[in-house]
Amino acid sequence: MASAELDLAYTEQAFSECPQCPHRVEPEGGPAFCTLRPRGAAHPFAALAGLDLPE
Incomplete structure (x- = not known):
């Protein structure tokens, strides 16, 4: 399944905090x-x- 939505997960974790x-x-x-x-x-x-999944 492909999605056009942006990937909102920030995985770099580069900040010291x-x-x-x-x-x-x-x-x-x-x-x-x-x-x-x-x-x-x-x-x-x-x-x-909004996904329309087949039944």
């Missing part, structure tokens, strides 16, 4: 990423609400 940041998420089996996003930005999973 990243290891202690409350917005850091460490998923099992994947790289850590940041959930902090600009004010007014759509939720990262908002695009999924």
Whole structure:
């Protein structure tokens, strides 16, 4: 499945504050990423609400 939505997950974690940041998420089996996003930005999973999945 391909998506035209932007990838909102910040995975570089280059800031010195990243290891202690409350917005850091460490998923099992994947790289850590940041959930902090600009004010007014759509939720990262908002695009999924419009998916039309075959039954």
